[in-house]
Amino acid sequence: MSETVELTQKKRIVQERRKQSRAYWNKTMRKWHWISSAICLVGMIVFAVTGITLNHAGELAGEPQIRNVNTQVPASLLETLREQPTEGEHPLPVDISRWLRRELTVSIPSQPAEWTEDDVYLSMQGPGVDAWLTIDRESGDVEFERTSHGWIAYFNDLHKGRHTGLAWSWFLDIFAIATLIFCLTGLYLLYFHAQQRRMTWPLVGLGFVLPLLIAMFLMH
Numbered sequence: 001m002s003e004t005v006e007l008t009q010k011k012r013i014v015q016e017r018r019k020q021s022r023a024y025w026n027k028t029m030r031k032w033h034w035i036s037s038a039i040c041l042v043g044m045i046v047f048a049v050t051g052i053t054l055n056h057a058g059e060l061a062g063e064p065q066i067r068n069v070n071t072q073v074p075a076s077l078l079e080t081l082r083e084q085p086t087e088g089e090h091p092l093p094v095d096i097s098r099w100l101r102r103e104l105t106v107s108i109p110s111q112p113a114e115w116t117e118d119d120v121y122l123s124m125q126g127p128g129v130d131a132w133l134t135i136d137r138e139s140g141d142v143e144f145e146r147t148s149h150g151w152i153a154y155f156n157d158l159h160k161g162r163h164t165g166l167a168w169s170w171f172l173d174i175f176a177i178a179t180l181i182f183c184l185t186g187l188y189l190l191y192f193h194a195q196q197r198r199m200t201w202p203l204v205g206l207g208f209v210l211p212l213l214i215a216m217f218l219m220h
Helices: 002-055 075-082 094-104 151-160 165-196 200-218
Strands: 065-072 088-090 113-115 119-123 129-136 141-148
Touching (some): 165 200
């Protein structure tokens, strides 16, 4: 009799521990689910919208706005330009960058320019923008061209991480990790409540099978 009572007590202890463990993980997953959703909420909205605009990029493309400027480096700065190494990749001199910023009213990136004996070429691409400038090292002639493809192209490039820089690259990594946590904790919560919601796994299966079937049979 005593052995039966002891066994029953042990079972109750085990069941109670299981309940506590389940309650702990349920609480923890809910916590991380809402934290990750808060972090990636705005990003998910932006990426969802730009997913649509990227899918219809040809239909939504705007008219490119092209700006072309021809000017000349002041004589006082030409010597600075000629003193630089003849070939290779290195940034523009600070004085030249400042003058270009004032003259062209654009931000001059600190990235290396391409130097040859005759000229300097600097690519200035950004999200939704293609831009470049060349400087003739002998005459000081400057040619600058900037092509803006509009706001839709800007956000499409943010989606792709095209010409967006290191900070945006870090943001994409953090956003991807937050989204992964959001999805995995959501999967756990689906599993936790699946018994009360019979359509849970059929819908999860549909979300997996549908894109797989499209990829296998409807792509050309």
